[in-house]
Amino acid sequence: MPLLEVRDLAVRFSTRGKTVYAVNGISFDLDPGDTLGIVGESGCGKSVSSLAMLGILPPAGRVSGGQVTFDGEDLLTLPDERLRHIRGNDIAMVFQDPMTSLNPVLTVGRQLTEALRTHLDMDKKEAAAEAGSLLDRVGIPDARQRLRDYPHQFSGGMRQRVGIAMAISCQPKVLIADEPTTALDVTIQAQILELLRTLVREEGMALILVTHDLGVVAGVCARTHVMYAGRFVETAPTAELFANPKHPYTVGLLKSVPRLDAVRKQRLDPIGGAPRDQTSEPTACAFAPRCAYATSESWEQLPVLRELDGATGAAAHRVACWNPVPERDLVAAGIRRPPAEGQSSAGLGEERPA
Amino acid sequence: MLRYVAKRLLLLVPVLIGLSILVFAYVRALPGGPAIALLGERATQESVEAINRELGLDQPIFVQYLRYAGNLIQGDFGSSVLSRRPVVEELLERFPATVELGFAAILFAVLAGIPLGFVAAKRYQGVLDNTSLVASLIGISFPVFFLALIMKYIFAVRLGWLPSIGRLDITRSLEHPTNFYLLDAIIAGDGAAFVDVVAHLLMPAIALGTIPLAIIARITRAATLDVLSEDYVRTARAKGLTTAVIDRRHILKNSLLPVVTVIGLQTGLLLTGAILTETVFAWPGVGTWMLNAINNRDYAVLQGGIVFFAFLVVVVNLLVDISYAFLNPRIRYQ
Numbered sequence: 001m002p003l004l005e006v007r008d009l010a011v012r013f014s015t016r017g018k019t020v021y022a023v024n025g026i027s028f029d030l031d032p033g034d035t036l037g038i039v040g041e042s043g044c045g046k047s048v049s050s051l052a053m054l055g056i057l058p059p060a061g062r063v064s065g066g067q068v069t070f071d072g073e074d075l076l077t078l079p080d081e082r083l084r085h086i087r088g089n090d091i092a093m094v095f096q097d098p099m100t101s102l103n104p105v106l107t108v109g110r111q112l113t114e115a116l117r118t119h120l121d122m123d124k125k126e127a128a129a130e131a132g133s134l135l136d137r138v139g140i141p142d143a144r145q146r147l148r149d150y151p152h153q154f155s156g157g158m159r160q161r162v163g164i165a166m167a168i169s170c171q172p173k174v175l176i177a178d179e180p181t182t183a184l185d186v187t188i189q190a191q192i193l194e195l196l197r198t199l200v201r202e203e204g205m206a207l208i209l210v211t212h213d214l215g216v217v218a219g220v221c222a223r224t225h226v227m228y229a230g231r232f233v234e235t236a237p238t239a240e241l242f243a244n245p246k247h248p249y250t251v252g253l254l255k256s257v258p259r260l261d262a263v264r265k266q267r268l269d270p271i272g273g274a275p276r277d278q279t280s281e282p283t284a285c286a287f288a289p290r291c292a293y294a295t296s297e298s299w300e301q302l303p304v305l306r307e308l309d310g311a312t313g314a315a316a317h318r319v320a321c322w323n324p325v326p327e328r329d330l331v332a333a334g335i336r337r338p339p340a341e342g343q344s345s346a347g348l349g350e351e352r353p354a
Numbered sequence: 355m356l357r358y359v360a361k362r363l364l365l366l367v368p369v370l371i372g373l374s375i376l377v378f379a380y381v382r383a384l385p386g387g388p389a390i391a392l393l394g395e396r397a398t399q400e401s402v403e404a405i406n407r408e409l410g411l412d413q414p415i416f417v418q419y420l421r422y423a424g425n426l427i428q429g430d431f432g433s434s435v436l437s438r439r440p441v442v443e444e445l446l447e448r449f450p451a452t453v454e455l456g457f458a459a460i461l462f463a464v465l466a467g468i469p470l471g472f473v474a475a476k477r478y479q480g481v482l483d484n485t486s487l488v489a490s491l492i493g494i495s496f497p498v499f500f501l502a503l504i505m506k507y508i509f510a511v512r513l514g515w516l517p518s519i520g521r522l523d524i525t526r527s528l529e530h531p532t533n534f535y536l537l538d539a540i541i542a543g544d545g546a547a548f549v550d551v552v553a554h555l556l557m558p559a560i561a562l563g564t565i566p567l568a569i570i571a572r573i574t575r576a577a578t579l580d581v582l583s584e585d586y587v588r589t590a591r592a593k594g595l596t597t598a599v600i601d602r603r604h605i606l607k608n609s610l611l612p613v614v615t616v617i618g619l620q621t622g623l624l625l626t627g628a629i630l631t632e633t634v635f636a637w638p639g640v641g642t643w644m645l646n647a648i649n650n651r652d653y654a655v656l657q658g659g660i661v662f663f664a665f666l667v668v669v670v671n672l673l674v675d676i677s678y679a680f681l682n683p684r685i686r687y688q
Contacts, residue, residue, distance in 0.1 A: 056591045058583070059478075088594035095592075100585040105607050105683060114603075115593040150683040166593065 002029035009066035024230040037217030040227035092172035096179035098159035102151035109147030157188035229286035236317035246324040432654030441658035450533035452639035459563035471574025493568030502561040519636035566620040577609035618674030
C-alpha cells in the first residue's frame, strides 16, 4: 500500500451563488522517498489540491469527493483533532511566498519551536536547541543567534530556508512544497531546490512539488503530473515527459519555455486563448478551445487518463487526450530530434493532424 | 527607546505653548466675561470695569498673555474667579475622578470590544457578526448624554440597582489620600466602600465607554478579517497548531496593531464625552469643573483644564506609540 493514496479528489469553491469547480477528480500514489511534480498554470487547482489534502482550504472551498488515504486513514473524513496531529507532523508544507508566509510579529525561533512543542512534546529548551540545529541544516549562518530575529530581518531566500526548516522540523513523511521558488530570484531558486533535493534524499521524505515551472520539476522530480482545469492531463516519468510529451497542453508548456539548446532560433510559442472558466463541471476536454488538435470528440467527451505503450507502474506514461500530439509535430517544435532510423514512438490511437 | 520617549516629551513643550495661546485667545472670544458672570446682567458699567481691573482684564490681550505665560512657567495656573482657589489645587483634587472614570470606560471598551470584534470576524457574516454590526452602529450614533440619561432612568430610577450620582454614597466615610476612590478604598482596606465605588463607577463608565467600544469592536473585526486571510495563518494551520494557539498567537497579536492606535485616538475623544457624562452623573471631575468654568467665563480654570486635557491626550498617545513598538517588531524607535 502506498504511503499516500489520492483517489478522485474533487474541490469546489462557492462564491456569490457561483460554484467554481477547482479540482475535478485527481488520483495519484506516493511511496516513501518518491518525488512527484504537479505542474500547471495559475488557477489549474494544483495548490488547492494540496491544501485540500491537509484540510486547510480557505472558508469558501470544500472537498466534494474522493479519498486521501494516508497510512491507512482517510484524511478527508478524519475528525479535525486527529487531522491536526498529522498536519505539520506527518505531512508538512512549504509555501510559495516566504515574505508573507512567516508571521511578522513572532521570532523565527518561536515559529520554529511551536510545531516541535505541539507534536513532539519537547520542552522549551529542547525545542530551542532543535530549532537551532534545524536552521543550521537548512544553511542559515549563525543559526543559534538568529533564532531571536524576526522574519523581516531575513532575506527572501533565507526566509524560505526558515519555511523549509519549519516544515521538516517534525521529520514528516510527506513534504508538500507549493511553488517554493516562485517568489525567489533565479540563483536563490537553484539553492533552494538543491536544499530540498538534499533534504528529501537524506531524510527519506516523499516530496510533492507543486509548480508552474517545468524547469523546476525537471531537476527534482522523478515523476510529473501535468494538470489543466482541475484534472491531470498527462503523467509520466519526468524524463519521458520532456522527451516524449503527448498532450497538446504539455507540448504547449514546453514550447513556451525558452530553451538555450533550441535547434534553431525560434520565437517563443505561447499557448493561445485563456484557461477554462471553471464555473461548470467539465464534460468535454477542457483544453479543446485552445487546442490545434481538437476534433468533435474533444468537444463532446471528457477524455480520461489512458496508458501509452506497454510501460506500467513507475514507468507508466498516461495521457488524457483524444488526439495526442504526433511525433512529427514534436520534431517540428524542436522538442524531439528527427528519428535516426525511421523508428516512430508508439502513440495512442492513430495520429490525426488537426 | 528612552531617547525616543525623552524626545516625545520634549515635543510636548511647543505643543503646550501653541495650545496655551489658542486657548487663551479662544476663551476671551466667548461673549460676556467673568465680571458679567459674577455680577449678573444688571451690573453697572463701573462695577464691571472695577472687576476687570482687579482681574487684569483691562490690559491689552498680549500683555495679559505674557503675564499668564510668565506665571505658567512658575507652575502657577492662576486662580478661579469664582472659588478664588488656585487652579492647580482644584485640578489636583478633580483630575483623579476623571482619570478613574476614563480608565474604567476604556477598560470596558477594550475588554468587551476586542473579543466582540474578534469573534464577529471569526463568524464572518454569521448571526453574531451581523448583530454586532447593528449594535455598534447604534452605539456609535447614540449621543453619550442621552445614553447616560436613559441608563440612569432605567437602572437608578426604575430598577434602583445602581446609584444615580456621585462617586460614593454620601453617608459613607472614606479617607482620600489619592482621590482615586478605588485606590483609596484599597488603601483603607474597606471592602464595602470598594464595592460602593465600583457601583457608582459602573453606569458612567459604560455610558462613556459605549462609543469607543463600538469603534474598537469594528476595527478589531476589520483587522482580524484581514489577518485571517494572511499566508502566515495558513502556515500556522499547516503546522497543526491548535485553534486556540492560532487565534491567540498568530491572529490576535497581528490584528491588535491597528486597534492599539484607535484606542489612543479614542482616549482623546473620550475626554469630550467625559464632560457630558460627568454632568449627567454629577461626577466631580474635570469635566463638570470645566463646564462650570465655561458658564462662568472662568478663564483661568478653562485654560488650566484644556491644557490638562491636551497633556493627557499627548501622554496617552505616547503610551500607544511605545506599546506599538512592543507589539510590532518591525518598529524600533531610535
